[in-house]
Amino acid sequence: MKQKTIFTRFIQLWGIVFLIGTGAGIIAIDVIGSYRVGCFRADQMRTNYIARQKQIIKQEVLRVVDMINYEKEQSTALTRTKIKTRVYEACSIAENIYQQNKSTKTAPEIQQMIIDALRPIRFEHGIGYYFVHHLDGMVILSGDKPGFEGLNLWDMTDTRGQYGCKDMTEIINKSGEGFYAYHWTKPNAAGNDFEKITFVKKIEPYDWYVGAGLYVDDVKEQIKETLLSAISRIRFGEQGYIFINRMNGDVLVSKGHLFSGTKKLWEVFNKNPEKMKSLFDKEYNIALKPGGDYIYYSFVKLNTLDKESPKVSFIYGIPDLQWFVGAGVYLDDVEKDIALMQDELSSHIKEDTLCFVLISIGIIILFLFWFSRFNRRLKGDFNLFSSFFHRAAFSYELINRDLVQFDELDRMAEDANKMLWERKRTEEELRCLRNYLSNIIDSMPSVIVGLDLDGKVTQWNNAAQRITGISSDAALGLSLEQAFPRLVSEMERVREAIRTREVQIDSRQVRKENGETRYEDVSVYPLVANGVEGTVIRVDDVTEQVRIEEMIVQSEKMLSVGGLAAGMAHEINNPLSGMMQTAEVLSNRLTRSDLPANVKAAEETGITMEEIQTFMEKRKIIDMLGNIRESGSRAAEIVSNMLFFARKSDSSWPSYNLADLLDQIVELAGTDYDLKKKYDFRRIKIVREYENDLPLVSCESGKIQQVLFNILRNGAEAMQEYSNGSQQKTPCFVLRLVHELEAGMVRIEIEDNGPGMDQKTRKRVFEPFFTTKPTGSGTGIGLSISYFIITENHNGKMSVESIPGEGTKFIISLPVKRRRL
Known part of the structure; x- marks a missing residue:
């Protein structure tokens, strides 16, 4: 037998292992925790550094953009002031010439003097000049295009479709002066699509206005030269600078140097042109975004031209200048600080490790001293428990708790003593539970048969015993074929x-x-639970359920037939009405001599109404028309009865006269004819015995008529078969209506002189699916549904009396007033 481990020695050994493991674990946790803290702090330093530097470069770029926009606005405002001042100077020259010569020279002479004075004037480095137009569009002076002088430019447009002369004349007429922008030619430049800002002012006393302007691109170039020089000198941080490129890739400012703008980015930094082209594509895409964005890449530093470092830049596009401005920061500058922090962390980890090792050694020495004392007392309690468990297998002797020294083991001793009593009580309850479950299974109406994997019976309830006649004790262990042969399948x-x-x-x-x-x-x-395998067979008798379901299906079919009858009656009613109306019209036109239209038509054909009537009488046409009307009236009455019979019941249950309902259903039954059995309901004699002053009865008329029709039809078929046999009787129905005053009911009796029923048939006549007719001739649910309608729906009574050979009488009693169910 394998040697067992001594528990106390096991505890001592594993206690030491636990302490060593705990110390090592604490050291490992501290080292790992310190490492994670260091990594976290490093990541946090990188994140904070990058976020701070990104904010700085964004602020620097936006500051430069604001400076560019400010300079543009200031330059534009200054330019507008310059051209306005120049136009005012031209007007002052014209005014002086006019005032000095108005009394000595003619108007044409003065005008020529003004033109000659303004023509040679140039300003803004020779690109500025004057032009003078008449208010009707005639060119008086054109400083850059003398050939236009004397031409009318009223209908002339610039490249953008603007009517310059018309627009400037409108400004003069409205305000006398003003600014205007359009596109025009530039001296010493090809093309005519240069945007120009112009100021115009009227020259008194002539219908002239003088103007001067500057080209927008000239203004922009002046701005660019000034700004680029200033931006190239901007520095921030240790390696921070502003760079500016054109949208087409030309370098304007980079790494603190000003470029001419004639070289592409990949031509200036030509060590790796493809990489620089890729970098420019990224910068270009970012520049197209409103508000700009960041871009990450690698680039050389100012002081280390042979090594690339990771860098993040903020790019912002200026569409009207076709520039994008950027500034970047190198991401590896923070690594020096991180390296210092990690060196400090390593020293801290070494010191903590040494401290934990010394503490662990001291704890192990104290543990060994304490455990030697604890071990002696623990062995005594274990001996008590060992002796208890040895006896518990065959006796109920308890542990002497006074000898137990440790509180936890004392509670265990208490629980162990309870365990003995619980075992005894559980065994008793288990016996009771087996008996209880057996009673439940035996009380079930279903047959319950349990089988093991070999098909042997393991469970056999009373229902199985009752059907097979085999007791439970005899069935257990038998095969299913032996115990319950019809379940072998x-x-x-x-x-x-x-x-x-x-x-x-x-x-x-x-x-x-x-x-x-x-x-x-x-x-x-x-059976798959608790390791028990096998099966349970349950057999349930559902005969009544099947019959009820079939009765419901048949009832639904009858409702569908009722709906079909209603539809057919409606379809028949329309042509029937037309036929009867046509017969009436024919009778009027063929028999009435007092109608002028009839007399006129007869005269036109050469005969008289008397001759027509004589012919009709001889041919009995009048009698035929009468037969048509009579047959139509009878058919209309049949249709009306069918509609009334098929109509859905009213939930309000109005009151009806049962005599009227009975007569209507008799009339409807009169249309019933069975071709196979060759019987006609109209040949049956009807005897009515109705009491006078019968009260109205609250009922569902359609359902009551359904019951009556079913009884009359069954009786008619039975009497027809009986009269065709040995007994030659005239079929007859006796219909009675009697007021049962004390019971508050009206009794309906339908009595026939058919073959009657024996006692066995009479007792089962209202059972569902019971029928005496051959297979396929009847369902056996008509009278059961009728019984349900009378007793359940109307809270009435229904019974049958019959004597074989003397006939049958159905008795129905309906309450006068409806009682809620």
Whole structure:
């Protein structure tokens, strides 16, 4: 036998291992924690540094953009002031010439003097000049295009479709002066699509206005030269600078140097042109974003031209200048600080490790001293428990708790003593539970048969014993074929249930019992819980359920037939009405001599109304028309009865005269003719015995007529078969209506002189699916539904009296006032 480990020695050994492991774990946790803290702090330093530097470069770029925009606005305002001042100077020159010569020279001479004085004037480095137009569009002076002088430019447009002369004349007419922007030619430059800002002012006393302007791109170039020089000198941080490129890749400012703008980025930094082209594409895409954005890449530093470092830049586009401005910061500058922090962390980890090792050694020495004392007391308590468990297998002797020294073991001793009593009580309860479950299974109406994997019976309830006649003790251990032969066919489902662990159900099995058809549901349940394998077969008799379901289906069919009858009646009613109306019109036109239209038509054909009537009488046409009207009236009455019979019941249950309902259903039954049996309901004699002053009855008329029609039709068929036999009787119905005053009911009696019923048939006549007719001739639910309508729906009574050979009488009693169910 394998040697067992001594518990106390085991505790001592593993206690030391635990302490060493705990110390090592604490050291490892501290080292790992310190390392994670260092990594976290490093990541945090990098994140904070990058976020701070990104904010700085964004602020620097936006500051430069604001400076550019400010200079543009200031330059534009200054330019507008310059050209306005120049135009005012021109007007002052013209005014002086006019005032000095108005009394000595003619108007044409003065005008020529003004033109000659303004023509040679140039300003703004020779690109500025004057022009003078008449208010009707005639060019008086054109400083850059003398050939336009004397031409009318009223309908002339610039490249953008603006009517310059018209627009400037409108400004003069409205305000006398003003600024105007359009596109025009530039001296010493090809093309005519240069944007120009112009100021115009009227020259008194002539219908002239003088103007001067500057080209927008000239203004921009002046701004660019000034700004680029200032921006190239901007520095921030240790390595920070501003760079500016054109949208087409030309370098303007980079690494603190000013460039001419004639070289591309990849031509200036030509060590790796493809990389620089890729970098420019990224910068260009960012520059197109409103508000700018950041870009990450590698680039050389100012002081280390042979090494690239990771860098982040902020790019901002200025579309009207076709520039993008950027500034960047190198991300590896923070690594020096991180390296210092990590060196300090390593020293801290070494000191903590040494401290923990010394503490762990001291704890182990104290543990060994304490455990030697604890071990002696623990062995005594373990000996008590060992002796207890040795006895507990065959006795109920308790532990002497006074000898137990440790509180925890004392509580264990208390629980162990309770365990003995609980075991005894549990065994008793288990016996009771077995008996209880057995009673439940035996009380079930279903047949319950348990089988093991070999098909042997393990459970057999009272229902199985009652059907087979085999007791539970005798059935246990038998095969299913021996104990319950008619269930042998279920063995295939038993094997399938065990294999798939799924319930197998065979519904509506048919079997014959004492000449009667019965239906059963057979279910096979696999047993898979608590390691028990096998199956349980349950057999349930569902005969009544099947019959009720079939009765409901048949009832739904009858409702559908009623709806079909209503539809047919409606379809018949329309042509029937047309036929009767046409017959009436024919009668009027052929028999009435007092109608002028009839007389006129007869005269036009050369005969008289008397001759027509004589012909009709001889041919009996008038009698035929009468027969048509009479037959139509009878058909209309039949249709009306069919509609009334098929109409849905009213939830309010109005009151009806039962005599009227009975007469209507008799009239409807009169249309019933069975071609196979060759009987005609109209040949049956009807005797009515109705009491006078019968009270109205609250009912569902359609359902009551359904009951009456069913009884009359069954009786008619029975009397027809009986009269065709040996007994030659005239078929007859006696219909009675009697007021049962004390009971508060009206009684309906329908009596026939048919073959009657024997006592056995009379007792079962209201059972669902019971019929005396041949197979296929009847469903056996007509009278059961009728019984349900009278007793359940109307809270009435229905019974039958019959003597074989003397006839049958159905008795129906309906309450006068409706009682809620």
